[in-house]
Amino acid sequence: MSLLTVDIKEAGYKNKEPAISNVHFALEQASLTGMIGANGAGKSTTIKAILGELPFLEGTIEMEEGTAYSYIPERPVYYDELTLWEHFEFVGAVEQLGEGHLNYARELLKKFRLYERMHEFPGTFSKGMQQKGMIALALFTGPRLLIIDEPFMGLDPSSTRMLLELLDEEKNKGTGILMCTHILDTAQRICDSFIVIERGTVKAAGNLSEVLTQCGAGDGSLYSCITTEDELND
Numbered sequence: 087m088s089l090l091t092v093d094i095k096e097a098g099y100k101n102k103e104p105a106i107s108n109v110h111f112a113l114e115q116a117s118l119t120g121m122i123g124a125n126g127a128g129k130s131t132t133i134k135a136i137l138g139e140l141p142f143l144e145g146t147i148e149m150e151e152g153t154a155y156s157y158i159p160e161r162p163v164y165y166d167e168l169t170l171w172e173h174f175e176f177v178g179a180v181e182q183l184g185e186g187h188l189n190y191a192r193e194l195l196k197k198f199r200l201y202e203r204m205h206e207f208p209g210t211f212s213k214g215m216q217q218k219g220m221i222a223l224a225l226f227t228g229p230r231l232l233i234i235d236e237p238f239m240g241l242d243p244s245s246t247r248m249l250l251e252l253l254d255e256e257k258n259k260g261t262g263i264l265m266c267t268h269i270l271d272t273a274q275r276i277c278d279s280f281i282v283i284e285r286g287t288v289k290a291a292g293n294l295s296e297v298l299t300q301c302g303a304g305d306g307s308l309y310s311c312i313t314t315e316d317e318l319n320d
């Protein structure tokens with residue numbers, strides 16, 4: 087059985103008004119899948135469906151039994167009344183994580199240059215710092231499935247490199263990663279497989295050459311797989 091099996095017939099924000107339809111794919115362990123598509127194509131909605139956050143879903147989302155997952159949202163979300171480190175302590179207490187996880191959290195914070203600031207409130211951080219805090223929070227729990235919505239937004243070059251290294255480390259640990267991104271050159275370089283979403287459904291799926299063939303992208307670039315809403319309407 088796959089780590090995650092997504093079989094969505096229809097799903098959306100209002101009953102019987104689907105924002106996405108016929109989205110079927112599976113995610114394996116130790117793999118990185120890039121979900122790409124134009125603004126409004128349905129990527130975040132697909133993630134919300136997986137997380138069980140949509141009011142309307144016809145279909146099934148199956149996770150391998152006992153799969154611990156983490157989600158890194160597109161926009162950082164923190165509790166106003168907790169310092170960054172208190173977030174780790176809180177999640178650690180709720181998830182009953184041992185000291186090893188908190189030590190890994192400290193290591194991640196050092197890597198992201200947040201260690202000196204960890205007793206401050208994340209609301210006072212820059213956007214990139216908030217994003218890095220979210221990444222560290224998602225990783226320190228030791229997820230087997232990682233779902234990430236646009237992780238590179240706001241990260242400086244060294245943090246971007248750090249994140250790429252961490253994604254690689256996660257994959258080597260066996261984590262299955264589903265990542266939405268518009269940074270297609272990076273996606274093309276690091277992802278094992280791709281799901282191209284267009285107008286709420288899967289336009290192409292598979293490894294790079296399969297997806298490029300399915301999209302008719304003769305130039306070998308994922309950019310040619312993405313058609314914007316304006317272009318579709320022309």
Ligand SMILES: Nc1ncnc2c1ncn2[C@@H]1O[C@H](COP(=O)(O)OP(=O)(O)OP(=O)(O)O)[C@@H](O)[C@H]1O
Nearest residue numbers: 099105123124125126127128129130131132268283
């Ligand atoms: N909270 C919401 N309520 C109603 N409709 C929504 C909501 N969020 C998104 N939608 C609609 O669902 C469709 C898909 O949007 P979605 O956010 O999934 O796109 P996306 O591919 O993630 O785009 P982007 O690249 O801009 O993040 C759009 O038509 C959008 O207007």
